Amino acid sequence: DGGITQSPKYLFRKEGQNVTLSCEQNLNHDAMYWYRQDPGQGLRLIYYSQIVNDFQKGDIAEGYSVSREKKESFPLTVTSAQKNPTAFYLCASSRPAAGTGTDTQYFGPGTRLTVL
Amino acid sequence: GNSVTQMEGPVTLSEEAFLTINCTYTATGYPSLFWYVQYPGEGLQLLLKATKADDKGSNKGFEATYRKETTSFHLEKGSVQVSDSAVYFCALRGSSASKIIFGSGTRLSIRP
Numbered sequence: 001d002g003g004i005t006q007s008p009k010y011l012f013r014k015e016g017q018n019v020t021l022s023c024e025q026n027l028n029h030d031a032m033y034w035y036r037q038d039p040g041q042g043l044r045l046i047y048y049s050q051i052v053n054d055f056q057k058g059d060i061a062e063g064y065s066v067s068r069e070k071k072e073s074f075p076l077t078v079t080s081a082q083k084n085p086t087a088f089y090l091c092a093s094s095r096p097a098a099g100t101g102t103d104t105q106y107f108g109p110g111t112r113l114t115v116l
Numbered sequence: 117g118n119s120v121t122q123m124e125g126p127v128t129l130s131e132e133a134f135l136t137i138n139c140t141y142t143a144t145g146y147p148s149l150f151w152y153v154q155y156p157g158e159g160l161q162l163l164l165k166a167t168k169a170d171d172k173g174s175n176k177g178f179e180a181t182y183r184k185e186t187t188s189f190h191l192e193k194g195s196v197q198v199s200d201s202a203v204y205f206c207a208l209r210g211s212s213a214s215k216i217i218f219g220s221g222t223r224l225s226i227r228p
Binding site for chain 1: 150152157158161209215
């Protein structure tokens, strides 16, 4: 079945460590996104990528990094520079449909990161 | 810039009650509008969408109509069930943008 997978579901990190969250999609979507969700709050965009080998900062990119070497994969690294990384991280993807305003984002199941 | 405002929760209803969750937006041009639902511990799922004025999106008994004159996209359901308990997000995508703007979410709890 087509979809988006994120791994691991739960992740624990010690302070000062970098950690990488995986996101893979087999929907043949060009665009991929990373969001952060804090308890009781909405989604905030961290990074997004519209095509392979290209990505842009979202609203809260500081302390995070991404790569987009393959169409199917968009890993997110939470670096030690991120001061408050404990949160629920959601990956999404969509068709390019730029200019039409009609593409829908499809979400993975999320990764809950806890800093110990 | 584009923005979405939805009613604050939590909203608590009894089973079989009528549901309305208000959503209004600010955008230039003709955005697409979405409702997403998030069940506990999971990612977001698309519930319904509308891409032009007066369109009605519907799914699983939920409906929302794209009202350009009032810049609204209110979510409604005639008879809610306990299984509808979740967080609901209103969202928009601008006509020339790749990013989706999400509202802050409304937590819905349904009592048996």
